[in-house]
Amino acid sequence: MALSEILASIDREIAQLQKARLLVVGINNSTAKREPGRPRKVAAAVATTAAKAAKKKKRNLSPEGRKRIAEAVKRRWAAQRKAAAVGAK
Numbered sequence: 001m002a003l004s005e006i007l008a009s010i011d012r013e014i015a016q017l018q019k020a021r022l023l024v025v026g027i028n029n030s031t032a033k034r035e036p037g038r039p040r041k042v043a044a045a046v047a048t049t050a051a052k053a054a055k056k057k058k059r060n061l062s063p064e065g066r067k068r069i070a071e072a073v074k075r076r077w078a079a080q081r082k083a084a085a086v087g088a089k
Contacts, residue, residue, distance in 0.1 A: 003007075061069075
């Protein structure tokens, strides 16, 4: 390929990309426009249904897990009291 053919090919590709960019920008501008006011009930119903579907099941803590956490908190408080007592001296 000669240099002129390469440059012509590049120019064609640039022209195609510019056309594609204009199409994409045109699509984005048309979808970005919203009418003022409250959304329609259909859109609100879809949003609430999606929110309910995304909500996870509540997890429960076992008594053993609760006991381990309570013991860890007591150890933490004891360490804080000990550190405060050492710092006060």
